Amino acid sequence: xxxxxxxxxxxxxxQRNFPLCKDPFAQISKELGLDKSWVISRLNELREIGxxxxxxxxxxxxxxxxxxxxxxxxxxxRINDIAHLINSYEDVTHNYLRExxxxxxxxxxxNSEDKLNSALADLRxxxxxxxxxxxxxESYHSDMVITx
Amino acid sequence: xxxxxQQRKIMKHLSRGLPICDEPYKELAEKSGVTxxxxxxxxxDLVETNxxxxxxxxxxxxSVGYVENAIVVWDIPDEEVDQIGALLGLQEKxxxxxxxxxxxxxxxxxxxxxxxxxxxxxxxxxxxxxxSSNGIENYAxxxxxxTETFKHTxxxxxx
Numbered sequence: 001x002x003x004x005x006x007x008x009x010x011x012x013x014x015q016r017n018f019p020l021c022k023d024p025f026a027q028i029s030k031e032l033g034l035d036k037s038w039v040i041s042r043l044n045e046l047r048e049i050g051x052x053x054x055x056x057x058x059x060x061x062x063x064x065x066x067x068x069x070x071x072x073x074x075x076x077x078r079i080n081d082i083a084h085l086i087n088s089y090e091d092v093t094h095n096y097l098r099e100x101x102x103x104x105x106x107x108x109x110x111n112s113e114d115k116l117n118s119a120l121a122d123l124r125x126x127x128x129x130x131x132x133x134x135x136x137x138e139s140y141h142s143d144m145v146i147t148x
Numbered sequence: 149x150x151x152x153x154q155q156r157k158i159m160k161h162l163s164r165g166l167p168i169c170d171e172p173y174k175e176l177a178e179k180s181g182v183t184x185x186x187x188x189x190x191x192x193d194l195v196e197t198n199x200x201x202x203x204x205x206x207x208x209x210x211s212v213g214y215v216e217n218a219i220v221v222w223d224i225p226d227e228e229v230d231q232i233g234a235l236l237g238l239q240e241k242x243x244x245x246x247x248x249x250x251x252x253x254x255x256x257x258x259x260x261x262x263x264x265x266x267x268x269x270x271x272x273x274x275x276x277x278x279x280s281s282n283g284i285e286n287y288a289x290x291x292x293x294x295t296e297t298f299k300h301t302x303x304x305x306x307x
Binding site: 001003011014015016017018020021022023024025040043044047049050051052053054055056057058059060069083084086087092093094095096097098099100102105106130132133134135136137138139140141142143144145146147148 | 159161162163164165166167168169170171172173174184188191192194195198199200201202203204205206207208209211212213214218219229230233234236237238240241242243244245246247248249251254255258260264290291292293294295296297298299300301
């Protein structure tokens with residue numbers, strides 16, 4: 001994705017100290033010397049293509065309710081089919097191949113503990129590779145401000 | 149005054165996301181049944197009292213070039229993990245910092261971070277910088293750099 005200099009100014013500005021006033025985009029436009037209607041339409045475009053993933057509040061502590069990080073030791077020739085099997089679970093939000101003997105790392109996020117546990121139990125029925133189940137005990141930080 | 153039900157409504161809308169338009173707070177105030185002035189005061193309070201850590205836009209790391217990441221884990225004694233966890237959470241290139249359950253004997257690590265960079269080299273250089281600038285050279289550490297993304301969804305942040 002090609003970002004212009006104005007895009008970069010905008011992205012750097014909107015992540016923190018967002019103006020809390022009646023017309024926040026007018027204030028931002030004025031600060032950056034950009035046209036307000038361009039700012040609004042560009043930010044909407046950036047949101048549509050996924051550069052801006054959300055506009056709102058970032059909680060101090062992420063409420064991860066019923067989620068866990070799990071890891072598997074999968075033989076190289078089975079990676080693709082196991083990765084696709086894991087992806088087929090609706091509650092799997094992230095799934096990465098990583099350089100390590102535990103090479104497949106995924107996050108499951110469910111709306112109930114039962115649903116989370118049954119997804120894990122179901123996965124174990126389909127394979128007998130060593131698995132780690134690493135639920136969160138404490139969240140110290142979950143956010144990132146990017147300076148481009 | 150904003151009553152507790154209105155507060156809950158506002159918090160829900162704030163975490164789900166505001167529209168990007170001329171008067172985003174006016175729209176939110178109408179949906180929550182309060183005046184725009186009261187709503188703005190309330191959000192200001194949330195920010196000032198650190199109930200929310202940040203108010204603004206969240207940028208997707210990968211789409212702006214931060215395409216590489218590593219899970220980096222440490223084995224930190226239980227009595228020190230809160231302090232070191234809070235410290236690492238302040239690092240600019242760390243998006244997640246959690247304490248997780250050890251799984252002995254296979255998995256001795258209890259502190260998990262996710263470090264981002266534009267290249268793998270940048271991620272590893274950042275890790276070196278984090279280790280030396282926080283004086284955590286003496287703890288056992290393991291690095292799992294990503295080599296392929298099979299699924300990556302932006303989970304909504306509720307609560």
